[in-house]
């Protein structure tokens with residue numbers, strides 16, 4: 001089994017290097033300004049420049065306006081736009097066709113019934129990411145990156161016409177169980193490789209990738 005790994009919310013050259021050297025398949029930067037992981041378009045350009053084709057270069061957006069996406073794409077070379085807000089089917093399609101860059105729509109899961117929402121987006125999205133819905137009891141939840149998981153068995157035995165990943169509260173300790181229960185072919189992590197929100201730890205990045213690749 002070869003599990004793909006995405007490291008999300010990278011914001012320093014050191015942690016970007018750690019992700020690439022460890023063999024991450026996707027490296028991502030966050031463009032949601034309220035997030036402790038967000039970067040400017042200029043910094044994203046610097047971080048992504050040395051990546052080349054060593055990994056898929058991802059930009060995370062939350063209900064972003066065209067002008068902002070345009071500014072980012074002028075500054076940074078991105079291969080995939082992660083749409084982590086409340087983007088409608090029409091908006092996802094408009095971003096994908098308007099910018100000519102593949103998109104990955106995020107489906108937020110609280111209960112088993114949420115999984116079916118993926119069907120609406122299969123036509124217009126190149127990839128799908130399942131993440132935990134922000135918990136209602138958190139004081140200031142972000143639209144993602146809250147280090148919470150959902151019940152991975154909701155995804156078990158399911159298949160879709162587009163490639164997909166699992167996110168939400170993944171760590172080096174729980175990733176094997178997450179793959180076993182969900183059948184995920186790819187894992188996405190942010191908080192689980194940090195010392196505190198926004199501060200990635202190169203050792204944790206390496207350990208996460210090593211563990212995922214050992215499955």
Ligand SMILES: O=C(O)c1ccccc1N[C@@H]1O[C@H](COP(=O)(O)O)[C@@H](O)[C@H]1O
Nearest residue numbers: 008035143144145147168169189190191
């Ligand atoms: O990480 C953030 O700050 C963030 C902000 C807004 C939308 C999404 C965000 N994070 C993404 O959420 C998933 C799961 O993260 P975690 O591993 O549970 O911390 C991942 O794609 C993050 O990049």
